[in-house]
């Protein structure tokens with residue numbers, strides 16, 4: 001099976017590997033697993049006060065396509081608003097990396113991970129706002 005150059009590049013030189021402090025209120029963490037194969041992906045975003053994603057990191061326990069998908073997503077989301085980032089589709093990832101059909105679920109994992117990270121950030125922000133209201 002021939003893998004695309006872009007896929008191999010992200011697999012061999014993954015961008016933004018690592019993790020950020022989980023508890024911080026400006027960090028959103030998404031941790032998801034792929035039912036199809038048991039692989040796990042953790043994706044984190046750091047969001048500025050005006051809702052721009054300043055940084056993103058990932059750790060993926062999984063196949064090369066999952067690593068490449070998460071690497072690509074961390075690159076894509078930087079500089080985007082959380083609402084823009086939420087519109088990333090697994091089909092965009094699969095197309096960019098030219099994933100073969102059996103590897104499509106790996107890109108689904110990356111879409112799920114970024115959505116989960118955004119959700120986590122939003123729920124933290126909502127709690128923080130409530131705290132502020134209560135203090136006023």
Ligand code: FES
Pocket residue numbers: 036037038039062063064
């Ligand atoms: Fe899990 Fe791809 S099947 S590594």
Ligand code: FES
Pocket residue numbers: 034036037038039062063064065066103105106109
């Ligand atoms: Fe399961 Fe890639 S995430 S094979």
